[in-house]
Amino acid sequence: xxxxxxxxxxxxxxxxxxxxxxxxxxxxxxxxxxxxxxxxxxxxxxxxxxxxxxxxxxxxxxxxxxxxxxxxxxxxxxxxxxxxxxxxxxxxxxxxxxxxxxxxxxxxxxxxxxxxxxxxxxxxxxxxxxxxxxxxxxxxxxxxxxxxxxxxxxxxxxxxxxxxxxxxxxxxxxxxxxxxxxxxxxxxxxxxxxxxxxxxxxxxxxxxxxxxxxxxxxxxxxxxxxxxxxxxxxxxxxxxxxxxxxxxxxxxxxxxxxxxxxxxxxxxxxxxxxxxxxxxxxxxxxxxxxxxxxxxxxxxxxxxxxxxx
Amino acid sequence: xxxxxxxxxxxxxxxxxxxxxxxxxxxxxxxxxxxxxxxxxxxxxxxxxxxxxxxxxxxxxxxxxxxxxxxxxxxxxxxxxxxxxxxxxxxxxxxxxxxxxxxxxxxxxxxxxxxxxxxxxxxxxxxxxxxxxxxxxxxxxxxxxxxxxxxxxxxxxxxxxxxxxxxxxxxxxxxxxxxxxxxxxxxxxxxxxxxxxxxxxxxxxxxxxxxxxxxxxxxxxxxxxxxxxxxxxxxxxxxxxxxxxxxxxxxxxxxxxxxxxxxxxxxxxxxxxxxxxxxxxxxxxxxxxxxxxxxxxxxxxxxxxxxxxxxxxxxxxxxxxxxxxxxxxxxxxxxxxxx
Numbered sequence: 001x002x003x004x005x006x007x008x009x010x011x012x013x014x015x016x017x018x019x020x021x022x023x024x025x026x027x028x029x030x031x032x033x034x035x036x037x038x039x040x041x042x043x044x045x046x047x048x049x050x051x052x053x054x055x056x057x058x059x060x061x062x063x064x065x066x067x068x069x070x071x072x073x074x075x076x077x078x079x080x081x082x083x084x085x086x087x088x089x090x091x092x093x094x095x096x097x098x099x100x101x102x103x104x105x106x107x108x109x110x111x112x113x114x115x116x117x118x119x120x121x122x123x124x125x126x127x128x129x130x131x132x133x134x135x136x137x138x139x140x141x142x143x144x145x146x147x148x149x150x151x152x153x154x155x156x157x158x159x160x161x162x163x164x165x166x167x168x169x170x171x172x173x174x175x176x177x178x179x180x181x182x183x184x185x186x187x188x189x190x191x192x193x194x195x196x197x198x199x200x201x202x203x204x205x206x207x208x209x210x211x212x213x214x215x216x217x218x219x220x221x222x223x224x225x226x227x228x229x230x231x232x233x234x235x236x237x238x239x240x241x242x243x244x245x246x247x248x249x250x251x252x253x254x255x256x257x258x259x260x261x262x263x264x265x266x267x268x269x270x271x272x273x274x275x276x277x278x279x280x281x282x283x284x285x286x287x288x289x290x291x292x293x294x295x296x297x298x299x300x301x302x303x304x305x306x307x308x309x
Numbered sequence: 310x311x312x313x314x315x316x317x318x319x320x321x322x323x324x325x326x327x328x329x330x331x332x333x334x335x336x337x338x339x340x341x342x343x344x345x346x347x348x349x350x351x352x353x354x355x356x357x358x359x360x361x362x363x364x365x366x367x368x369x370x371x372x373x374x375x376x377x378x379x380x381x382x383x384x385x386x387x388x389x390x391x392x393x394x395x396x397x398x399x400x401x402x403x404x405x406x407x408x409x410x411x412x413x414x415x416x417x418x419x420x421x422x423x424x425x426x427x428x429x430x431x432x433x434x435x436x437x438x439x440x441x442x443x444x445x446x447x448x449x450x451x452x453x454x455x456x457x458x459x460x461x462x463x464x465x466x467x468x469x470x471x472x473x474x475x476x477x478x479x480x481x482x483x484x485x486x487x488x489x490x491x492x493x494x495x496x497x498x499x500x501x502x503x504x505x506x507x508x509x510x511x512x513x514x515x516x517x518x519x520x521x522x523x524x525x526x527x528x529x530x531x532x533x534x535x536x537x538x539x540x541x542x543x544x545x546x547x548x549x550x551x552x553x554x555x556x557x558x559x560x561x562x563x564x565x566x567x568x569x570x571x572x573x574x575x576x577x578x579x580x581x582x583x584x585x586x587x588x589x590x591x592x593x594x595x596x597x598x599x600x601x602x603x604x605x606x607x608x609x610x611x612x613x614x615x616x617x618x619x620x621x622x623x624x625x626x627x628x629x630x631x632x633x634x635x636x637x638x639x640x641x642x643x644x645x646x647x648x
Binding site: 053056057058072074075076078080082083084085086087088091092095096098099101103104105151 | 395541542543589
């Protein structure tokens with residue numbers, strides 16, 4: 001069993017309006033363990049950011065209780081865009097060392113090492129002296145994550161860290177977070193909308209469900225239908241992990257082939273409304289870069305689709 | 310190393326500029342005094358014409374010192390406010406701090422004429438003005454937590470300033486003619502006529518302001534990232550905010566008490582300095598606005614005197630000429646300018 005680093009019991013959060021407090025989560029008991037990457041999913045506006053901020057001690061909880069951990073043991077990455085004239089990437093990351101530096105904010109060699117390490121880890125060396133106002137949203141997000149890393153805390157909370165990133169950077173960030181959890185034994189909580197990444201990377205999934213938290217490993221939550229129920233997917237088949245395609249053509253295609261050639265050919269056919277199976281009206285063979293249909297060969301899938309039409 | 314030398318040249322320039330402007334400021338005026346005689350007077354030696362010594366020491370030196378302290382105080386006050394609000398348009402005059410100080414000062418004067426036994430001493434005026442600034446600042450801050458964008462905050466500040474100024478007008482209306490005239494002149498802003506006691510109070514306020522800024526340096530830097538980030542970096546937001554409020558209102562209050570509501574300097578200096586030293590670190594920004602603010606105010610005073618030999622333009626006419634374009638530049642360049 002891995003060690004529990006942050007735990008709440010019967011936590012209630014929301015906004016305290018004098019007449020009727022707006023309650024977002026009620027009597028939940030979230031737990032973060034060292035070495036685990038938790039993905040937190042739920043529809044917009046359900047209170048994911050508020051829960052993260054409350055857990056980090058940046059907002060008071062509605063229920064009277066203290067977090068087990070000193071708030072300064074938690075680093076957080078928020079969705080707020082940071083603006084400051086002439087602030088360089090390196091200086092911004094250095095702010096992450098403020099809990100450790102003296103009142104004059106002098107950086108020790110240890111601080112500088114931590115900053116260099118974070119720059120390398122997030123592939124930001126080339127941007128180190130750039131001003132943050134000249135960065136793209138994605139680059140700035142990587143900088144903010146680097147800033148959280150140099151804080152060197154056992155817990156890192158990230159609010160939609162992959163929101164502005166392209167697919168490549170999204171994978172990169174997710175991989176880095178996984179690596180940090182495994183190798184540095186950190187407890188990492190990520191709120192995200194990226195279902196595919198969450199399903200494939202999270203050790204534990206948290207689902208926001210009507211002021212409660214459903215927790216479990218991703219596969220269990222898929223199989224027991226919790227994900228389907230909460231997200232009410234429109235046209236996404238969760239069990240296969242694919243977008244659901246409507247069959248709108250009459251011909252059924254018998255597809256022969258193997259490996260990724262087979263998979264992508266199937267993808268193209270299904271996308272265009274054909275039913276694909278082991279039996280069918282038309283036989284299609286997929287080889288390496290050639291497709292054979294009714295004794296003619298084509299070298300591009302596009303030509304194949306034209307022929308079928 | 311190249312970078313260090315480059316920064317060094319920027320700082321050297323700021324210091325040399327300040328010294329040069331101080332000397333030029335001393336050497337011009339309605340009476341022409343040879344530079345050599347000015348130096349003799351400054352070092353306490355006898356001058357060819359003994360009135361020259363009086364002019365230099367009693368009039369020009371006090372005015373130059375006042376300009377220097379006023380500019381430094383307003384620059385630092387403006388920087389504190391822009392960091393506090395994370396808003397490039399914040400400044401002591403823009404958000405009504407000067408108006409708050411004016412109201413407090415006029416109340417002290419009125420209390421004096423109403424026969425109350427509070428003698429309007431320099432100390433009580435400075436204290437009242439700082440409290441007046443502080444109250445308005447906290448009021449603006451309370452509103453600012455509800456409105457997020459620059460323009461709304463600016464409008465709220467202007468409205469609060471206008472409301473405070475109208476209270477001042479009502480007080481003036483009820484006062485005697487000679488007081489009204491004094492007040493009118495005071496609102497033009499003036500760097501002259503301060504005695505050494507008042508200059509000492511200004512110097513003290515500036516030193517307190519610098520000390521508080523230095524003690525708050527980590528919070529000022531972390532503040533740039535927003536309240537939440539600052540807090541997660543170990544900054545106590547209540548304490549940090551209070552230190553910024555005290556610094557800004559003390560500096561704006563004392564300057565307004567003795568020199569009148571001087572416009573635009575507090576707003577413009579931080580922007581000009583950020584353009585010059587291109588830094589976001591308050592360890593560099595704080596000294597630069599002190600040096601730069603002092604230089605700008607000395608320059609404004611020189612320009613005010615150049616207009617004519619026999620009269621001096623109101624200092625506010627000059628600061629607005631320099632400050633207004635800065636504000637227009639900030640608004641026109643829109644989202645690209647941040648604090």
